[in-house]
Amino acid sequence: MLALVISLLAAFCCAASARPSPTYPLNTFFGEDDSPEVRSAAIKRLLEVFGMEEPPHIQGRKQPPQYMLDLYNTVADVDGVTKDPDLLEGNIVRSFFDKLRSEQVEYKFNLSTVATTEKVLTAELHLFKLRPQATLAFNRHHFCQVSVYQLLDTSRVNNTKERKLLSSRLIPVHSTGWEVFTITQAVRSWMSDESSNLGLQVVVRTLGGNQVDMKLIRFASGRNHHQSKQPMLVLFTDDGRQSTALESQDPSDSIATASLLEAVMSGSPSRSARSLDNGEEDDESSSSCQRLPLYVDFEEIGWSGWIVSPRGYNAYHCKGSCPFPLGQSMRATNHATVQSIINALKLIKSVETPCCVPDKLFSINLLYFDDEENVVLKQYNDMVAGSCGCH
Ligand SMILES: *[C@@H]1O[C@H](CO)[C@@H](O)[C@H](O)[C@H]1NC(C)=O
Numbered sequence: 001m002l003a004l005v006i007s008l009l010a011a012f013c014c015a016a017s018a019r020p021s022p023t024y025p026l027n028t029f030f031g032e033d034d035s036p037e038v039r040s041a042a043i044k045r046l047l048e049v050f051g052m053e054e055p056p057h058i059q060g061r062k063q064p065p066q067y068m069l070d071l072y073n074t075v076a077d078v079d080g081v082t083k084d085p086d087l088l089e090g091n092i093v094r095s096f097f098d099k100l101r102s103e104q105v106e107y108k109f110n111l112s113t114v115a116t117t118e119k120v121l122t123a124e125l126h127l128f129k130l131r132p133q134a135t136l137a138f139n140r141h142h143f144c145q146v147s148v149y150q151l152l153d154t155s156r157v158n159n160t161k162e163r164k165l166l167s168s169r170l171i172p173v174h175s176t177g178w179e180v181f182t183i184t185q186a187v188r189s190w191m192s193d194e195s196s197n198l199g200l201q202v203v204v205r206t207l208g209g210n211q212v213d214m215k216l217i218r219f220a221s222g223r224n225h226h227q228s229k230q231p232m233l234v235l236f237t238d239d240g241r242q243s244t245a246l247e248s249q250d251p252s253d254s255i256a257t258a259s260l261l262e263a264v265m266s267g268s269p270s271r272s273a274r275s276l277d278n279g280e281e282d283d284e285s286s287s288s289c290q291r292l293p294l295y296v297d298f299e300e301i302g303w304s305g306w307i308v309s310p311r312g313y314n315a316y317h318c319k320g321s322c323p324f325p326l327g328q329s330m331r332a333t334n335h336a337t338v339q340s341i342i343n344a345l346k347l348i349k350s351v352e353t354p355c356c357v358p359d360k361l362f363s364i365n366l367l368y369f370d371d372e373e374n375v376v377l378k379q380y381n382d383m384v385a386g387s388c389g390c391h
């Protein structure tokens with residue numbers, strides 16, 4: 001039903017842009033008096049665009065891991081737009097906190113929120129190394145070997161717990177800060193068989209191979225140390241969502257998305273059209289195809305509880321007419337040029353002028369809490385109109 005409304009809008013939008021009017025065409029559908037049903041249906045549909053069925057339920061505001069905040073700021077600008085598509089391999093980064101909170105150096109992570117369609121690219125165990133306790137500080141060891149093992153269930157065969165070495169490294173005894181171990185193999189096996197997830201174990205040895213007192217090499221645990229130093233699993237995956245090549249893309253899709261955003265943000269026209277433009281609307285040229293602001297405010301949609309960053313983003317929208325003759329600034333395709341000529345010559349009735357649509361799209365990044373209160377960074381393709389053209 002809503003899909004129908006949106007596709008109707010798409011058709012209407014392009015037709016309307018051929019005859020620019022001072023009032024916004026969508027207001028006839030989603031005006032001041034639009035029904036709450038339409039708005040909530042539109043918000044639900046927008047949630048689907050972000051790959052979710054229900055908004056995550058978050059109780060109270062938690063502090064996201066600094067690593068995830070830093071990662072977000074590395075890949076995204078202030079508006080959430082991807083700085084460089086090659087910075088991140090894959091399109092999802094998930095962080096998990098240790099569920100065991102054990103006194104021992106054993107860790108377990110619940111990966112139930114990872115979709116089976118996600119391809120595991122890299123998994124890392126992040127441990128915060130604390131300073132050695134003062135009484136032991138003058139130890140003769142300067143380095144020790146820290147090894148991470150995957151615990152294996154061999155109890156069905158014999159009653160011993162076997163383990164598999166995942167990663168091992170020399171670490172200075174007196175260092176402090178984050179140590180990162182690659183544990184991709186283990187996570188892949190847990191993904192294929194959830195019940196095989198018995199967790200991880202860390203073993204510290206001297207260079208001679210003797211096991212070291214864990215008071216000498218200490219890692220922060222969720223139980224005894226500040227939240228910012230909790231053991232964490234960071235998982236890089238790709239869920240196979242591809243960027244739709246613009247050439248093969250149905251332009252009405254982009255218009256539908258813009259219409260959807262208009263519907264969602266219609267409560268406040270002033271905000272949805274938050275003026276990044278310089279009063280262009282009054283210009284002579286304002287009626288021709290151009291890119292205009294369309295700010296999507298997550299707080300206004302009621303999503304600020306679970307979205308950490310950004311607070312909103314400028315999706316932009318394309319608006320205006322594409323009459324004959326199409327100038328260079330219209331970035332017209334050859335097809336659009338021919339269509340505008342046919343339309344101008346009225347050779348064939350029912351041939352409209354071309355549509356003003358996005359011809360370059362950028363991806364955005366969302367940093368959010370999922371239902372399990374894990375912090376997730378996800379990249380979404382084709383969310384921001386980079387430029388508009390007559391197509
Ligand atoms: C992981 O979390 C899910 C969702 O909360 C829960 O149903 C499941 O039992 C958990 N698995 C383990 C092994 O704790």
Ligand SMILES: *[C@@H]1O[C@H](CO)[C@@H](O)[C@H](O)[C@H]1NC(C)=O
Nearest residue numbers: 154155157158159160161162
């Ligand atoms: C226990 O079983 C595992 C796997 O079959 C085997 O590699 C290991 O040697 C066994 N350990 C003992 C003590 O028998």
